[in-house]
Amino acid sequence: MRLRTLRDLDVLERRVLLRVDFNVPMEERRIVDDSRIVAALPTLRWLLEARSAVVLATHLGRPKGQVVESLRVAPLARRLGELLGLEVAVAQGVSGELVVTAAQALRPGDLLMLENVRFDPREEANDRGFAQELAALADVYVNDAFGTAHRAHASTEGVGHLLPSAAGLLMAREYEFLSRVLAEPEPPLVAIVGGAKISTKIGVIKNLLPRVEYLLVGGAMACTLLKARGLDVGASKVEDDQLATARELLAAAGDKVVLPEDAVVAEAMTADAPHHVVAIGEIPAGAMMLDIGPATVHAFGDRLGSAGTVVWNGPLGVYELPPYRAGTEGVARRLADCGAVSIVGGGDLAAALAELGLTGQITHVSTGGGATLEFLEGKELPGIKVLMTEDGA
Numbered sequence: 001m002r003l004r005t006l007r008d009l010d011v012l013e014r015r016v017l018l019r020v021d022f023n024v025p026m027e028e029r030r031i032v033d034d035s036r037i038v039a040a041l042p043t044l045r046w047l048l049e050a051r052s053a054v055v056l057a058t059h060l061g062r063p064k065g066q067v068v069e070s071l072r073v074a075p076l077a078r079r080l081g082e083l084l085g086l087e088v089a090v091a092q093g094v095s096g097e098l099v100v101t102a103a104q105a106l107r108p109g110d111l112l113m114l115e116n117v118r119f120d121p122r123e124e125a126n127d128r129g130f131a132q133e134l135a136a137l138a139d140v141y142v143n144d145a146f147g148t149a150h151r152a153h154a155s156t157e158g159v160g161h162l163l164p165s166a167a168g169l170l171m172a173r174e175y176e177f178l179s180r181v182l183a184e185p186e187p188p189l190v191a192i193v194g195g196a197k198i199s200t201k202i203g204v205i206k207n208l209l210p211r212v213e214y215l216l217v218g219g220a221m222a223c224t225l226l227k228a229r230g231l232d233v234g235a236s237k238v239e240d241d242q243l244a245t246a247r248e249l250l251a252a253a254g255d256k257v258v259l260p261e262d263a264v265v266a267e268a269m270t271a272d273a274p275h276h277v278v279a280i281g282e283i284p285a286g287a288m289m290l291d292i293g294p295a296t297v298h299a300f301g302d303r304l305g306s307a308g309t310v311v312w313n314g315p316l317g318v319y320e321l322p323p324y325r326a327g328t329e330g331v332a333r334r335l336a337d338c339g340a341v342s343i344v345g346g347g348d349l350a351a352a353l354a355e356l357g358l359t360g361q362i363t364h365v366s367t368g369g370g371a372t373l374e375f376l377e378g379k380e381l382p383g384i385k386v387l388m389t390e391d392g393a
Helices: 035-039 041-049 074-084 097-104 128-135 169-183 202-208 221-228 240-253 294-305 326-337 347-356 370-376
Strands: 015-019 053-057 111-113 140-143 165-167 189-193 214-217 262-266 275-279 288-292 309-313 341-345
Touching (some): 041 053, 165 169, 169 341, 169 370, 189 294, 214 221, 221 240, 326 341, 341 370
Parallel strands (some): 015 053, 015 140, 309 341
């Protein structure tokens, strides 16, 4: 099986329903980070060069099937128009007569953005009737929303059964790089896993362990593994209900798992709390681990130095607080310099790389959060499955 791409789809002067993921962070109707919009520009430019008329569909936030004024898409359309230098009209709804009329009136090169698709409760229910209403707006369907590919919704999966369909350039790039990690990485493969909860990463760890030379673990989830090894982690966040699973993972992994050697600790998770570096095993009773320490950054960096491919998901400390950023930043700089094929996933990490000016030194920064995790777990993603075809077809 292979993924159908834009090269397999006739889009010349046709109406295209393009599912994008413009679920960007907002503050008071202002876009804080437009990177997901920027990521969709190559596909949009491809379609515009083909004189397609494009109907864009996206969600924003979690309106739960209700119209929420603060989650309307007008700011998204305005920003997209600024980036393209074109007008992007906003439809008066997600479906219905007015939307159909607006879509049918589109001329080659026109852009129309539907209102937030999650305003309609049928979207998340993957209702076939709603998928049919969306399909009626266009001749072909392109899905460029990798960040929602793990959701079987009407606009991400249902409509793919009803129109000639293909992956956009972003979706295809995500699929290419993440597939390479699982199927044919440049050896040796090193994985870095961070974040708060080991329970959310167990599937990824189990799927990657047979493939990696090293699995470097940071973040609060490392505390559960450290405690499973019998080490005292003070007041650090630990998932006690996952200790048995953690012991099983460590036993199966042998010396592949590399845990922190030192940590930045404090008695409160605040920016102004007194903090200092201690060796693992010497964390004071009332203190919690909030970042990996410099010795760990060095140890992780040594493993990266010999890597052919590196995949990284999740920050290694409480990155949103400045005193606990050094670990993530230090490893990011080592990764940028190591020369390996590098794939980084997760919004927090993407933001960190952008702040450090390192994005251009990473081979691929994934736009997916949950989708990236589920892909690396080896799960089948509905939004990708519907775009697959037999080899040679």
